[in-house]
Amino acid sequence: MNVIGFIRDNASLVLAYTGNHIALVLVVLALSLGLWISTGLLISRHERLAGAVIGLGNVIFCIPSISLFGLFMSVPGLGLGRRTATLVLVLYAMMPLVRSVHAGIRSVDGTVVDAGKGMGMTGLQLLLKIQVPMAWPAVFAGIRVTVVLITGIATMATFIGERNLGRLIHQGITRGDAEMIIAGALIVSVIALALDYAMGRMERIIISPGLQVQGGERPRVGA
Amino acid sequence: MIQLEQVSKTFRGSRQPAVDRITLRVKQGDICVLVGPSGCGKTTLLRMINRLVEPDDGMITVDGRSIAQMDPPTLRRTIGYVIQQVGLLPHRTIAQNIALVPELLKWPREKTARRVAALLEMMDLDPGEVGHKYPHQLSGGQAQRVGVARALAADPPIMLMDEPFAAVDPIVRVRLQDQLLRLQQTMQKTICFVTHDINEAIKLGDHLVVLKAGRMVQSGTPLDILTQPENDFVLRLLGDDRGVKILDQTRAETLMDPFADAAAQAAANGHRVQAIDPVKIALERMMLMNTDEITVCEGARPVGLLRWNAIKAHVHRISGGAS
Incomplete structure (x- = not known):
C-alpha cells in the first residue's frame, strides 16, 4: 500500500478536493457560529423557548446525514451542490452549538450575576461582561466538537455533488481501492485535527486565565 | 438617610x-x-x-x-x-x-x-x-x-x-x-x-x-x-451571656462611684481603666489583678472607683430573674 504515492500521483485532484473540503467546512462554521451562538444566547434569556429549540436540534441531529442531504436536495431552489451541503451541515451544527451556549450561560454562578446586577449592570452588560465571558469554556468545547463533526460529515456531501474528500472515500469504496480510501480519510482527519488545534490555541487567548485551570488549582468560583 | x-x-x-x-x-x-x-x-x-x-x-x-x-x-x-x-x-x-x-x-x-x-x-x-x-x-x-x-x-x-x-x-x-x-x-x-x-x-x-x-x-x-x-x-x-454582653456595651463611667474629693482621688489604687472603656475590660483587669475595685480615669485624671459589687448589682438589676 502506498498512500503517499497515491496522493503524489493525484496531487492536483487531491489538492482541489482538499481545498473544496476546507472551504465548505469554513463557510459552514462561520454561518453556524453566528446563527447558533445567537440562538443559544436568545434561548438562555427566554427559557421557555429553550426546550423546543434544543429538542429541534436533537431531532435534526438524529436524522442520518445521507438522508438529510437527499431530502434537501429535492427541495426546489436547493438542488445538487454547495447550497444544500452548506444548509444541511449548518443544521447539524445546531445541536452541539446551541446546547453548549445554553449550558454555558446557565452554568454561570448565579451569585456572580447577582453581584453584577447589584453593582448596577444592565441586562446587556450582564450578558456581555459576565455571562458570555464565563460561558466561553463550555461554548468552546461545543465549537471544537462541531468543527470535528462538520469536517467528518462534509464527506457525505459528495453524494449531492460536492467535489471534496468524500469523493476519494466513496470512489475508493466502489473501486475497492484501499489507498484511495485511506488517503481521503487521512486528509479529513488531518484537517479536523488542525482545525481543532487552531481552536485550542484561540481558546487559550480568548478564555480568561481566571477561568483556566492552572497547575491543578481549580478556580473557586465565587468562594 | x-x-x-x-x-x-x-x-x-x-x-x-x-x-x-x-x-x-x-x-x-x-x-x-x-x-x-x-x-x-x-x-x-x-x-x-x-x-x-x-x-x-x-x-x-x-x-x-x-x-x-x-x-x-x-x-x-x-x-x-x-x-x-x-x-x-x-x-x-x-x-x-x-x-x-x-x-x-x-x-x-x-x-x-x-x-x-x-x-x-x-x-x-x-x-x-x-x-x-x-x-x-x-x-x-x-x-x-x-x-x-x-x-x-x-x-x-x-x-x-x-x-x-x-x-x-x-x-x-x-x-x-x-x-x-x-x-x-x-x-x-x-x-x-x-x-x-x-x-x-x-x-x-x-x-x-x-x-x-x-x-x-x-x-x-x-x-x-x-x-x-x-x-x-x-x-x-x-x-x-446577656449580662456579659451588657457589660461589653456599658462604659466603665456609668457604673463607677465618682470620687467625692481630692483626698479620695489621691487614695486611688494603681489599677486603672479609661472612663469610656467597656465594663467588660475593667472586669478583665480586675480578675487579672485579683482585686475587687479599679480606678476609672479620664486620660490621666482619676475620676471614680468601679467596684465588683456595683457591676454584679447592675447585671442583676437588669437581667436577673428575666432569664
Whole structure:
C-alpha cells in the first residue's frame, strides 16, 4: 500500500478536493457560529423557548446525514451542490452549538450575576461582561466538537455533488481501492485535527486565565 | 438617610409574606444591622433597598427621593453591595473587579487606576501583588476584602452588606469586622448590614433591627435591646451571656462611684481603666489583678472607683430573674 504515492500521483485532484473540503467546512462554521451562538444566547434569556429549540436540534441531529442531504436536495431552489451541503451541515451544527451556549450561560454562578446586577449592570452588560465571558469554556468545547463533526460529515456531501474528500472515500469504496480510501480519510482527519488545534490555541487567548485551570488549582468560583 | 414605610413583600407561590409591613429609618452615617434567624426576611428587606427585589406595598426613600421612580441600574451604582459569596467576576483580575462600578460610570482610566490602588491599600492588600491576580488565587478573607473594596469603589454614600463575613473563618471574621469599624470612623457611610449572628450585630450596629418571620420584633441600640428585650424570642436570640454582653456595651463611667474629693482621688489604687472603656475590660483587669475595685480615669485624671459589687448589682438589676 502506498498512500503517499497515491496522493503524489493525484496531487492536483487531491489538492482541489482538499481545498473544496476546507472551504465548505469554513463557510459552514462561520454561518453556524453566528446563527447558533445567537440562538443559544436568545434561548438562555427566554427559557421557555429553550426546550423546543434544543429538542429541534436533537431531532435534526438524529436524522442520518445521507438522508438529510437527499431530502434537501429535492427541495426546489436547493438542488445538487454547495447550497444544500452548506444548509444541511449548518443544521447539524445546531445541536452541539446551541446546547453548549445554553449550558454555558446557565452554568454561570448565579451569585456572580447577582453581584453584577447589584453593582448596577444592565441586562446587556450582564450578558456581555459576565455571562458570555464565563460561558466561553463550555461554548468552546461545543465549537471544537462541531468543527470535528462538520469536517467528518462534509464527506457525505459528495453524494449531492460536492467535489471534496468524500469523493476519494466513496470512489475508493466502489473501486475497492484501499489507498484511495485511506488517503481521503487521512486528509479529513488531518484537517479536523488542525482545525481543532487552531481552536485550542484561540481558546487559550480568548478564555480568561481566571477561568483556566492552572497547575491543578481549580478556580473557586465565587468562594 | 434611608426610610422604609410599611414595606411588604410576598413571593409568588408563598402564603407567608417574606417582609410584612416594615417601617424603618436608617440615619446618615449609621450602621443599621438587620438580625434574625434564616427566613426572617432580612435579606429580602436589604435587597429591596437597591431594587433587586421590588416591594408589593409601601415606600422606600433615599434622602427623601422615592427609589421606585429611579432607574434601577443608576440607583444601584450609588449603593455599594457586598454579599456573602462575594461574587467576584472570576474572569477578571482583582483590579478589574474593583474597577467595575467606575467603569460603568465611565470614569477616566487614570482616575479609576488611582482609586483601585488606594482601595487595595485601604484594605491592607498590596496593589502590586494582588491587583493582577484572579479571584481564585485569593483566600476567602482576601476575596471578601476585595468585595468590600469593589463596593466602595465609586464612593457610594450607602452600603448594603448581606452577611459579608459569614463564610470566612472566625479569626478572619473578627479582623474584617474590626477593619469595617475602623474604616467607618472616617467613611461615615450609611450602612445596612444583614447577619444572623447576634454577636456580630451587637459589635457592629449603631442600631439593631430584630426580625422574625417578616415582622419587626424590636429595634433600638444594642444596649436598648440587651437591657430591655421585647419578648422571649429576643431574649433567646441574645443568648445565655446577656449580662456579659451588657457589660461589653456599658462604659466603665456609668457604673463607677465618682470620687467625692481630692483626698479620695489621691487614695486611688494603681489599677486603672479609661472612663469610656467597656465594663467588660475593667472586669478583665480586675480578675487579672485579683482585686475587687479599679480606678476609672479620664486620660490621666482619676475620676471614680468601679467596684465588683456595683457591676454584679447592675447585671442583676437588669437581667436577673428575666432569664
